[in-house]
Amino acid sequence: MEFITKYFPELTDQQRQQFETLLRLYPEWNAKINVISRKDIDNLELNHIVHSLSIAKFVKFTPGTTVLDLGTGGGFPAIPLAVYYPQVQFHLVDRIGKKLKVAQDVAQQAGLTNVTLQHGDIKEVKGTFHFVVSRAVMDLGDMVPLVRRLIDKKQQQNAVPNGLIVLKGGDLTAEIAPFKRQVLVEDLSAHFSEEFFKTKKLIYLPL
Numbered sequence: 001m002e003f004i005t006k007y008f009p010e011l012t013d014q015q016r017q018q019f020e021t022l023l024r025l026y027p028e029w030n031a032k033i034n035v036i037s038r039k040d041i042d043n044l045e046l047n048h049i050v051h052s053l054s055i056a057k058f059v060k061f062t063p064g065t066t067v068l069d070l071g072t073g074g075g076f077p078a079i080p081l082a083v084y085y086p087q088v089q090f091h092l093v094d095r096i097g098k099k100l101k102v103a104q105d106v107a108q109q110a111g112l113t114n115v116t117l118q119h120g121d122i123k124e125v126k127g128t129f130h131f132v133v134s135r136a137v138m139d140l141g142d143m144v145p146l147v148r149r150l151i152d153k154k155q156q157q158n159a160v161p162n163g164l165i166v167l168k169g170g171d172l173t174a175e176i177a178p179f180k181r182q183v184l185v186e187d188l189s190a191h192f193s194e195e196f197f198k199t200k201k202l203i204y205l206p207l
Contacts, residue, residue: 003046007192008053008084018083021110022049026074029102035074047196052077055133055165056084057191058202063087065156068129070122070147071095071137075103077167078133082112092117093125128152135167140175140183140203151207163206169199179205 004019005011011019023045030041040047055077061067065088069078072092082090094100097119107115118125123146132147144164151162167188168175176183188200 001045003050003194004053007050008056011084015083015086018110018112019049019080022079022083022106025106025109026102029074029105033074033098033102035099035102043196046194048076049080050192051167051188051196051200052080052135053084054167054188054191054197054200054202055081057188058165058186058204059158059160061085061088061131062157065089065131065158066129066152067091068093068125068132068147068150070132070134070143072103072117073099073135075106077135079103079107079110079112079115081133082107082115083110086112086114088114090115091125091129093120093122095119095121122146122150125150130156130158130162131165132163133165133167136169137166140166140205141178144179144205144207148207160204161206163204166203166205168201168203172201172203176203182206 026044027041030036067090069092072078072094078090078092092103100117100119104117129150130152155162182205184204186202188197
């Protein structure tokens with residue numbers, strides 16, 4: 001819990017217990033189903049949980065906000081965010097059923113009542129959401145056409161308009177070029193001092 005409590009000291013006792021559950025369960029599951037690189041599971045707290053929570057440094061979701069996690073895999077970034085935002089609803093979507101099984105078990109054992117899961121393609125998702133979040137699933141140019149219809153036209157009272165929030169790394173110049181008039185890119189190193197975050201970025205695109 002070293003890094004979680006360092007950057008999010010305001011957590012309640014219940015949230016701390018829930019994050020401890022995540023830190024216990026993911027390595028157990030990862031030994032059976034590879035949801036995180038075997039080489040990287042030792043960095044679960046910083047590289048996956050805190051990285052997911054970096055979205056909370058960009059925008060504080062208000063109660064009642066709805067969020068779709070596209071290509072969630074084993075539940076990132078949605079499950080750490082669901083712990084942090086108990087009054088926000090998260091819908092997790094992935095095409096790989098065995099990874100969703102991990103996310104479902106972790107959410108259940110952590111006592112998360114604000115998480116729903118859907119096995120299938122993003123094109124099969126119905127309804128609308130205030131935000132779509134994702135962690136390095138696909139190119140922005142491919143993602144935007146898929147998620148535009150899923151963004152609720154009715155604005156929620158958040159600090160930024162409804163839209164897409166993506167966590168990525170590396171040189172994003174070419175990827176964001178088609179959206180340069182709208183897109184906002186934030187260096188996560190502005191919020192986190194560890195080496196891992198030096199090349200990590202948050203991309204926000206209002207839709």
